[in-house]
Amino acid sequence: MADESSALFTDQYELTMLTAALADGTAGRRCSFEVFGRRLPNGRRYGVVAGVARVLDAVADFRFTGTQLDGLLAADIINAPTAEFLADYRFTGDIIGYVEGEPYFPYSPLLTVTGTFAEAVLLETVVLSILNHDSAVAAAAARMVSAAGDRPIIEMGSRRTHEEAAVASARAAYLTGFTATSNLEAGMRWGIPTTGTSAHAFTLLHDTEQAAFESQVAAMGVGTTLLIDTYDIGQGIETAVRVAGPKLGAIRIDSGDLAAVAHQSRAQLDALGAIGTKIVVSGDLDEFAIAALAAAPVDSYGAGTAVVVGSGVPTAGLVYKLVEVDGRPVTKRSENKGSVGGRKLAYRTHRASGTATGELAVQASAGHQPSDSDRLLSVDLMREGQRLFDASLEESRAHHQAAMAVLPWEALKLSKGDPGLDVSVS
Amino acid sequence: MADESSALFTDQYELTMLTAALADGTAGRRCSFEVFGRRLPNGRRYGVVAGVARVLDAVADFRFTGTQLDGLLAADIINAPTAEFLADYRFTGDIIGYVEGEPYFPYSPLLTVTGTFAEAVLLETVVLSILNHDSAVAAAAARMVSAAGDRPIIEMGSRRTHEEAAVASARAAYLTGFTATSNLEAGMRWGIPTTGTSAHAFTLLHDTEQAAFESQVAAMGVGTTLLIDTYDIGQGIETAVRVAGPKLGAIRIDSGDLAAVAHQSRAQLDALGAIGTKIVVSGDLDEFAIAALAAAPVDSYGAGTAVVVGSGVPTAGLVYKLVEVDGRPVTKRSENKGSVGGRKLAYRTHRASGTATGELAVQASAGHQPSDSDRLLSVDLMREGQRLFDASLEESRAHHQAAMAVLPWEALKLSKGDPGLDVSVS
Known part of the structure; x- marks a missing residue:
């Protein structure tokens, strides 16, 4: 069912609200819901938008099957008029937002869904599930990539998270x-x-151990990576080079004090003539552990748990808030949960040198005139239900790298601090 | 694809090992892999096994489709003999383990998969993904249920986690x-x-606000729950009772100092004659916040983020380790990552009064004679590929409640401490 329809990745209250709004005539009011975060967690300096393509897939797949409607009716969750509305449901509104891979900051309006109340309110849960998960992983991953510098880094955390979350991670x-x-x-x-x-x-x-190494080399060639810490690391390296020869591709170390062991292993490999054999390290690596290995003779990293659980922040804290009804800005009045009303367009501002200086989030109705160095962040992702964003994952990856490259140097620090850019909301 | 086959929820190294083992003749060795955790995170006193039924579903669905095999061959991840093996893959081995809902402790052998190396090694990732996710959520959720006492508690965290992880949560x-x-x-x-x-x-x-409440009451009846903190809480309650009358089902408070607001709201409701109207609170509740509300006039809780992210521990830290090969116990020798070899059966021991006193994990080959007060925890979940565990979710829920009820009192404390029971492994 999940593959045919995303419609039940939904909190029941959305259907309750829909039912009441259909009855009282407000269901057709033109509404904008904005996705944003009020803060960056743990003193982080940037977030990373991820999951946009998955959101657009989920919106396209947001259709109620007959089986689903029968189930909702039988459980008395919806009534007949609501079932009739849902049977024909297709999202026909507009979505603007930040492209995948874009850095974001507190109050960046990173996705805005506009349509009737009825069609837009139903998307809250699935939109947030995807963006909160994928962006949490991306924010942590970006910090690890930054810490790894030019060294390759492999994601290997599938076993530590839900099997589908692993794929998204x-x-x-x-x-x-x-x-x-x-x-x-x-x-x-x-x-x-x-x-x-x-x-x-x-x-x-x-x-x-020798028999295992011989088998692996026979099957995969001497370019393979041998895991040398099952018994004794020094003995493991000696056996590995004896079996594979000095052209052994790499060894992997998954335990112990990785910096110390990497130095010892490098010296041993060199002494055995395996000067081209690389060293891969893994085992509970997060961005700080990776940074601490910068001076160690490590050629690549494997990161698992910390990636898929967002390195201490498994959810991005994004919310989906109604900001405009029939052209009227709306906001909830409550102490710590404020939001700014109105449908907004965001721009990133830059110095002449190209370095980013901040973000402006201006009312879409204001007709703001950007300067030449401003970049419009709110792009058309879907218009009248038709998808307009179709960047490949490779393109989004390139965009992320380019957008990160122009952030100010302070924004890229691993230490806790203020957000790398301020968002001015008007 | 995910619905037809779970076979690619798999780390590539499992196929590499399979390929080498098929070539060297070790693929058919009879192996047991054990799932266990070396510690309970954050000073917690128990874990909760969850996801067993989902694991057995995934094992049954672990079949490689033609499209998958073509893809793996094209990417040079497998060779022709491996593809031939995988085309016929069905798990034909045995699985024993703790039933769903069972509390567990460090080194509890909570799942043991026995079969040929080839068939058992392939299940590592999907088995761990499911158990690590679901058990992490269950451990946190059980503490919240314990803190809530007799008050109902609703899970509402879907928007904070991956859309499929939300369903499992x-x-x-x-x-x-x-x-x-x-x-x-x-x-x-x-x-x-x-x-x-x-x-x-x-x-x-x-x-x-009045128009919104009137609409909701018209659609859902006066027994509904009105959310009264959009603007001013005191005014919201006044409006709610005026619209719905004193038979209003409940109000929900989602912001502010929940204990203080609950006391004020209860007094206001009582003064308005709505003495039967209940108070539901939500908003960043974890087990500690729930416990702190024990003396407040709260009727039920809604818990979101903290449930789905495991209240600070989003993964259970379970591993899948080879413990036996052709009847020979095996263990890796490394400092902090020890395991105990051999296929084991676990028993929970009890006092005559019924209170649990510990766990014994004994070699299956040892022919241990349990006493009358011991309960065998390692039950047959699958034998020769045939599923034997078919408890309904309701039955597992009842089992959890019964198993928790006989844990010693110290094991149920929220504060950090030692595991509630020791596991003696022999």
Whole structure:
């Protein structure tokens, strides 16, 4: 069912509100809902928009099947008029927003859905589920890519998260510059490069470590990566080079003090003549552990848990708030949960040198005239229900890299601090 | 594709190991892989096994389609002999383990997969994805249920997590005693009660709060729950009772100092004669916030983010380790990542009074004779590829409640501490 329809990735209250609005005549009011975050978590300096293509897929698939409607009627969740409305439901409104891979900041209006109340209110949950998950992973992944510098970094966290979230996580990580993923479904579904060689189980399966290495080299060639820390690392490296020869592709270290072990291993490999053999490290790496390995002789990183759980921040904290009804800005009045009414367009402002200086979020109705160095961030993603955004994942990845490259230097620091850019909302 | 086959929820290294093992003749060795956790995170005192039924579904659906095999061959991830093996893949081994809802502790052998190396190694990622996600949610949810005491608690976190993870989260929360979920797909797929009334957007849609309340009451009856904190809470309650009358079902408060507001709201409702109107609170509730509201006049809780992200622990930290090859126990030797070899059976031991005292994990080959007060935790879930576990979600929910009821009192504390039971592994 999930593959045919995204319509039940929905909180029940959306159908309750729809039912009441259909009855009282307000269902057809023209509304804009805005997705934004009130803060960046944990003193982070930027967020990264991810999941936009998945959101547009979900909107296109937001159709109620007969089985779904029968179930909702039988459970008394909807009445007959609501069922009739839902049977014909297709989103026919407009969506503008930040493209995939774009950095964002507190109050960046990163997605705005405009349509009748009826058609727009129903999308709240699925839109937020996708953006909150994928953007949380992307924000953490971008920091790891930044910490890794020029060294490749592989996403291998599938086993630590829900099986479908794993596929979306691999996608979000690749978007931000990860080199590859271990997840085969992500490779098949999204065209992401996949990689993987062996686990400790493969060594334990064999009578000796040497037998395991011989088998792997016979099957994969000497360019493979041998996992050398099942028993004793020094002995493992000696055996690995003896079996594969000095052209061994790489060794992987998954335990211990990685910096110390990398130095020892590099020295041992060099002494054995395996000067071209690379060192891959993995094992509970987050952005801080990766940064701490910058001076160690490491050639690439494998990051797992920390990527898929957003390195301490598993959800991006984005909300979907009604900001405009029939051209009238609306806001909720409550102490810590304020929002700014009105449908907005956002621009990123830049110095003449090209460095970004801030964001402006201006009322769409205001007819703001941008300067030449301003970049419009709110692009047409869907108009009258027709999808206009079709960037490939590779294109979005390139966009992310370009947009990050012009952020001010302070915005890229791993340490806690203020948001890298201020968003001026008017 | 995901609905037909779970086979690509898999890390590539499993196929690499399979390829090498098929070539060297070790693929047919009889292996047992054990799922366990080395510690309970954050000083928690118990974990909760969740996702067992989903694991067994995924094992049954672990079949490679022609399209998948063509893709793997084209990407040079597998060779022709491996493709031939995978084309006929069906898991034909045995799975024993803890039933869904069972509490567990460090080194509890909560799932053991036995079969040829080839058939068992391939299941690592999908088994761990499901158990790590669902058990993380269940562990957090169980603590919230415990904190809520006799008051109902509703899961409403879908928007904060991946859209499919949301469905699994609703299931895991219900397993531990949550009363209902907001997630409609969880209702449809798993038969979980669903609930939901309205959001702030519904009030903002209307010209006045009164118009919104009148519409909701007209559609849903006076038994509905009105959200009264869009503008001013005192005014909202006054309007709510004026519109619905003193038989108003409930009010929901989603912001502010919930304890203080609940006391004020209760007094105001009582003064207005709405003595039967209930108070529902929501807004960033975790187990500690719920516990802190124990003395406040609150009738039920809505918990969102904290449930679906495991209240600070979004993954359960479970691993899938090879423990036995052709009857020989195997273990990796590394400092912080030890495991105990051998296929094991686990028993929970109890005092004569019925209170649990610990767990024994004994070698399956040892022929341990349990005493009358011991309960075998390792039950047959699948034998020779045939599923034997078919408890309904309601039955698993009842099992969870019964198993929690006999844990020692210290094991149920929210504060950080040692695991509630020790697991003695021999």
